Amino acid sequence: MTINSAFQNLLDSFCDSYERDEAEMIARIVFEDVFDLKPSSIVIDADKDFSFEKSERLTQIIQRLKNHEPVQYVTGKAFFYGNEFEVNSSVLIPRPETEELVQWIIESTSNKKQNILDIGTGSGCIAISIKKILSEADVFATDSSLGALDIAKRNSENLQQQIHFKKSDILQSENPFNIQFDIIVSNPPYITEAEKSSLDKNVIQFEPHEALFAIGDDAMIFYRKIIAFANKFLKEGGQIFFEVNQQYGKEVVKLLNENNFKNTKLKKDLNGNDRMVRAVK
Incomplete structure (x- = not known):
């Protein structure tokens, strides 16, 4: 041949x-x-x-x-924000929309000493990409999956970025680092069971469901918990960033406003869908 x-x-x-x-x-x-x-x-x-x-x-x-296995799992790699990340079925494949979230975070702060937390880090693509640009920041990351944390740690080593990782389930635990944060970011599970049938077959069959799906049809469960966490552990004047289900962006904004966050902004991605939210404590 x-x-x-x-x-x-x-x-x-x-x-x-x-x-x-x-x-x-x-x-x-x-x-x-x-x-x-x-x-x-x-x-x-x-x-x-x-x-x-x-x-x-x-x-x-x-x-x-x-x-229908995604080619990223076949090759074991995906590209995100100009860098190569190791991926397998323990982590979501990084999406271009999440690159836009990273860019927004970087544009919203300066390269200074600060604490940044990524909740539900998966492959580590958000935390590592932020650290590569905001080198003076101390970046922390959590995930409930040991398999995901193994991949994230390898990616941080391969890309020579120091990230502080901890296993933690935001639905069940408090702050595993016992510090206050200047920025909290999360791309939590936000797809409901009702939306499952609309997803591509390769997503349903191969990507980790615990990273994709909210619990039942409660698309807001992780947002409520993370906002409650931020009320305790985000510094006054600190920023919180979310990636959101395009159908629930306005609900996330409403929830932040009800919890006394200010300067709340809902931003569209390049495809014109509501995708990112930022607010200030």
Whole structure:
């Protein structure tokens, strides 16, 4: 099998499941990240042999992709805010919308000594991306999943950023760090059971449900708990940031206002959906 025929075999195997452009993008990601073949090699070295070992690996990858497994889990990596993050099924795949949240946080403060907390850190993409820019800040992060924390810790080591991690479930525990914070950020589970049927099959089958779904149809449960936490542990004048379900952005704003937060702002993402909220204590 040649490199070109292997590439076409991969592309043809799942092109019925994706738009052509997306299928080609996935195929190129696989060849570059799994087989260490640059896009130019597919053209320049098209007639070179594709080894038996690589052919066997390709067969396994094709099966995983045909089963709708996200390519990020197949390659074990995702790119976020200009950096490469390790991912597996213990963590959500970082989304572009969350990059916008990180950018908003960075624009809303300065690089100074301050305490920043990321609740429900997952892969660590928010905490680590903030620390890379706001290097003077002390960044703390929690998650209820040990599997997620293992990935987050590896990402912080790979990207050489010191983050203080603790296992903690915001629904059941108090402040595991026993300090006050200048900024609290969270992208909590906010999809309701009623919305599950609208999600893509690859999300439902492979991404961690505990990081996706609120409890039952209570989309606000994590927001209520985090706001109560912020009332105790966010400094006066400190900022709180949320990523939100586009259907509940106004409810999050209302909840913050009812808890005496001020300067509350609901912001849309690049797709025009209500996606982020900021408020000041």
